[in-house]
Amino acid sequence: MPYVDEDLGELDVDLFIQQPAPGGEGVVVAGTCPRCHGATRTLFPWGRPGAGTKGALRLLFGRGATQKAEDGPEPLLSEVHFCECGHAHPHSPPDTSFLGCGASWRLRR
Ligand SMILES: [Zn+2]
Numbered sequence: 655m656p657y658v659d660e661d662l663g664e665l666d667v668d669l670f671i672q673q674p675a676p677g678g679e680g681v682v683v684a685g686t687c688p689r690c691h692g693a694t695r696t697l698f699p700w701g702r703p704g705a706g707t708k709g710a711l712r713l714l715f716g717r718g719a720t721q722k723a724e725d726g727p728e729p730l731l732s733e734v735h736f737c738e739c740g741h742a743h744p745h746s747p748p749d750t751s752f753l754g755c756g757a758s759w760r761l762r763r
């Protein structure tokens with residue numbers, strides 16, 4: 655399957671899980687890419703603007719490392735998610751910082 659920058663729209667939030675990162679540096683959202691069906695997981699770090707993937711909503715995380723997941727905005731629902739399946743799909747742009755099929759989506763309840 656070639657890389658295609660494709661917005662898949664809104665998906666059921668139950669398809670993904672959100673859990674604290676093992677090192678406590680943020681929240682990990684994990685699930686299966688709806689396009690290539692690869693296992694994808696993305697770390698949304700606390701308090702590190704500019705880290706990770708794009709999105710102005712990341713600024714909302716800049717409230718300190720003691721922020722608990724329950725108190726903050728949920729990356730699960732507030733962020734746009736990108737496939738990070740780790741597979742080098744053909745035709746991937748050379749400037750991407752992660753490997754995926756190019757799919758992006760939002761989650762909703
Ligand atoms: Zn993939």
Ligand SMILES: [Zn+2]
Pocket residue numbers: 687688689690691692737738739754755756757
């Ligand atoms: Zn994918």
